[in-house]
Amino acid sequence: MRAKKTILALSGLSLLAVTACTDPARVGDDPRQNTKGGAVLGGVIGAGLGALVSDDKAKGAVIGGAVGAAGGAAVGNALDRQEAELRQQLDNDDVQITNTGDRLIVTMPQDILFDVDSSTVYPGLRSDLLTVADNLRSYPDSTVQVVGHTDNTGSANYNQALSERRANAVADVLMDGGVAFERIQTYGRGENQPVASNLTEEGKRQNRRVEIVILPTAA
Numbered sequence: 001m002r003a004k005k006t007i008l009a010l011s012g013l014s015l016l017a018v019t020a021c022t023d024p025a026r027v028g029d030d031p032r033q034n035t036k037g038g039a040v041l042g043g044v045i046g047a048g049l050g051a052l053v054s055d056d057k058a059k060g061a062v063i064g065g066a067v068g069a070a071g072g073a074a075v076g077n078a079l080d081r082q083e084a085e086l087r088q089q090l091d092n093d094d095v096q097i098t099n100t101g102d103r104l105i106v107t108m109p110q111d112i113l114f115d116v117d118s119s120t121v122y123p124g125l126r127s128d129l130l131t132v133a134d135n136l137r138s139y140p141d142s143t144v145q146v147v148g149h150t151d152n153t154g155s156a157n158y159n160q161a162l163s164e165r166r167a168n169a170v171a172d173v174l175m176d177g178g179v180a181f182e183r184i185q186t187y188g189r190g191e192n193q194p195v196a197s198n199l200t201e202e203g204k205r206q207n208r209r210v211e212i213v214i215l216p217t218a219a
Helices: 002-021 033-053 057-090 123-138 156-176 201-207
Strands: 096-099 104-109 142-149 184-188 209-216
Touching: 057 096, 057 104, 057 123, 057 209, 104 123, 123 156, 142 156, 156 184, 156 209
Parallel strands: 142 184
Antiparallel strands: 096 104, 104 209, 142 209
């Protein structure tokens, strides 16, 4: 019975972690917001886990909270620094950088990366991708997901294949810039994950994008 309760409690804490870490909302302009948020979240989860696995609940909670807070703060701090450096290095208003607290998402409109129906990266945009690659080499403790998206023009099958080719093309440039092959995963989402309405040209433009998702693997 105790083992079952422990498993259920661990599952609940894991759900709390996933829910809190994936919330993209950011309040205010505190440059250390994600460091603080990571410390709080890590402390809560660490305290809960420490209490569960220790016979001395209070002592386990204190130790677990301290360890969890330190780890969460380290991840948040690293993401804050990486985000600030990326913004300075890229200096491109067309590129969006989102820090959710547990990952960075670098969004590049496909219209600045590719010609229509093409999966060949514009020569002028290779430099921006190589800048991202250089940044990724400075922060090696992460995995990188490259995700291609399209609007709904054309057939779904064609859009799926195009999004995959474009994700692979961006990944190839990152690897040309020195990012290790084993760090990179590529995905094509086709027209399935729009961020705007496909009923307008502006909406379609926003939906045509490649996202480079940076996921920390260590504190």
